[in-house]
Amino acid sequence: MTGVLPITLEESRKIVQALLLSGKEYVCLMKLHGDMPEERVRAVLKEFEDTIYQRPPLRASVKRQLRTRRIYYIDFIEMDGRNVLFKVGCEGGTYIRMLCHHIGEVLGCGAHMQELRRTRAGPFVEDEGIVTLHDVAYWFMEWQKDKNNTVLKRFIQPMEKALALVPKIYIRDSAVDAVCHGARLTAPGVVSLETGISSGSMVAIFTLKGEAVALARTEASTEEILNMEHGVVARTKRVLMPKGTYPKGWRSGEV
């Protein structure tokens, strides 16, 4: 299986959790075990654009209990004999091999996954800044010659890119270090934020320079936060920025 596999380096490993939960898109080649008319295949694929049940396979890295996964869309691409090509957008953790098996059962003829290519993992897509292992080795060697940062940018992206789909709250410099120490974000620290945040949403807290500070869970919606003068806006869940990057913005009793 090939395709988009975001690799997190050093500090950016802290955002892996956000990537694992993010949606995925695949192009899948499914092999039918019997002949089926195209209209029937198209109709059955549409039926799977729903919340589906899956039990993780015997060889899996998670607990084998029945769980639900959302299939956002399945787009039929083409069919040649018993080979069916389709594109599927789904929640993170959906087993495509199992999806093919279930599609085969509904069709009645049986089916299995023949080939799979991941075309998206969260904000990372295959036609934007994707590199091969050879590219990584080559560009890294080139960079070592003259340490030119434009060369580095040809194959490495800032970890903030990985959070592109997570709603953001931008905060004042003076609030940054407190959040780096795990403090809750309060209303006076908020400068701007994105629409569509509801209470309990996972958000990314960013500096005004666009650096990721932490992942947090909100206690209020976009509209509520806009009108809040004090109180907790979000609880810090995962700190991404090292402490001390920004100066301490609060008064300590010891000073």
Added chain:
Amino acid sequence: MPRSVAPWEVERKLVVKAEDKTDPRYGYNPEERPAQEYIKFGVINLDKPAGPTSHEVAAWVKRILNIQNVGHGGTLEA
């Protein structure tokens, strides 16, 4: 069930609550981080080849870049 909106199809706008400036003496615009920092806070959008496991591919990247730790976002079976 109608086709639902995927997370990457959601459009968000920025709304301003207060005005403030950031002090250029602290932190960096992510695009302007010095090389070592840029790598440390970096992500590679890798095209996984067929054959090796996601874990093996991550280990190769670790060796190529000669760094201590790498992770990967979502196993893509071999």
